[in-house]
Amino acid sequence: MERQGWADPSIAKGYADGFEMATRLVARKLADEVAAGPNCKALDLCTGHGVVAAELVARGSDVTGLDFSEPMIELAQSAVPTARFVQGDAMAMEFPDDTFDAVTIGFGVPHFPDPERGLKEVTRVLKPGGRVAFSIWRGKGSEGAFGWLFDAVERLADPSISLPSGPDAHMLVDGGIAKPMVENAGFHNVRLIDVASELCVSDPQVLFDVFDGGAVRAASLLKRQPKERRDAIRADLATLVQAEANTDIRGYFVPAPSVVITALSKG
Numbered sequence: 001m002e003r004q005g006w007a008d009p010s011i012a013k014g015y016a017d018g019f020e021m022a023t024r025l026v027a028r029k030l031a032d033e034v035a036a037g038p039n040c041k042a043l044d045l046c047t048g049h050g051v052v053a054a055e056l057v058a059r060g061s062d063v064t065g066l067d068f069s070e071p072m073i074e075l076a077q078s079a080v081p082t083a084r085f086v087q088g089d090a091m092a093m094e095f096p097d098d099t100f101d102a103v104t105i106g107f108g109v110p111h112f113p114d115p116e117r118g119l120k121e122v123t124r125v126l127k128p129g130g131r132v133a134f135s136i137w138r139g140k141g142s143e144g145a146f147g148w149l150f151d152a153v154e155r156l157a158d159p160s161i162s163l164p165s166g167p168d169a170h171m172l173v174d175g176g177i178a179k180p181m182v183e184n185a186g187f188h189n190v191r192l193i194d195v196a197s198e199l200c201v202s203d204p205q206v207l208f209d210v211f212d213g214g215a216v217r218a219a220s221l222l223k224r225q226p227k228e229r230r231d232a233i234r235a236d237l238a239t240l241v242q243a244e245a246n247t248d249i250r251g252y253f254v255p256a257p258s259v260v261i262t263a264l265s266k267g
């Protein structure tokens with residue numbers, strides 16, 4: 001389902017546009033945490049539209065981006081022409097062992113069918129002592145776009161329609177879950193860092209569209225709702241944006257808090 005969803009050019013573009021500001025803010029933190037610089041051979045997994053790859057290139061690193069979505073690779077290659085982009089599955093990569101100094105994964109781990117196995121594959125391609133940094137949105141219960149969405153869904157969506165099965169997309173913001181999983185995958189010195197990222201929407205009504213048109217799993221939940229329930233969720237999100245978001249001439253700034261997790265490969 002993930003593979004099919006992200007292969008849709010309109011979802012790829014919807015994500016790139018809708019989450020542009022938030023992903024750029026987090027990309028800087030990912031690049032900081034892997035100490036990206038001129039002597040760093042970096043792999044950006046689940047590279048998407050290339051937002052993290054762009055940040056790594058700006059710091060002088062030698063960058064390879066990998067994604068299984070062809071339209072995402074096209075967006076990334078045109079945004080960051082000096083990086084190399086390859087189509088492939090992060091769960092089973094073709095790179096030899098011990099290839100990279102650093103691996104970044106911007107909002108990709110929650111899409112893995114088995115996050116621990118995906119992170120084991122990361123340790124394989126990292127040199128011993130290499131750094132990983134990956135980001136996760138804060139979800140249910142958080143003050144911001146994802147928390148508001150899941151709260152609205154819980155109150156207003158058809159309860160017989162549920163998220164497709166798969167690992168909880170937000171569970172790794174909890175250090176009690178993230179630390180043992182990352183350590184079991186072959187890392188040490190695991191740290192979790194809060195990042196106060198935010199989205200920008202042109203109109204309060206648009207927050208619904210950001211999820212509906214730029215996501216895969218959350219969107220599948222919204223798309224299967226009857227029209228009146230979709231309208232109710234849209235209105236609920238719009239009320240929160242109107243009440244809570246800061247504004248300026250560019251639009252409404254909606255909190256989209258995230259957590260960056262970093263660790264060193266034991267090799």
Ligand SMILES: C[S@@+](CC[C@H](N)C(=O)[O-])C[C@H]1O[C@@H](n2cnc3c(N)ncnc32)[C@H](O)[C@@H]1O
Pocket residue numbers: 002006007015019023045046047048049050051052066067068069072088089090091105106107108111112
């Ligand atoms: C939410 S987007 C993140 C894009 C970007 N890294 C960012 O920071 O915003 C997730 C990306 O992961 C890709 N993806 C998900 N699972 C993958 C896998 N197993 N292998 C390769 N790419 C994957 C999707 O195609 C999509 O481009």
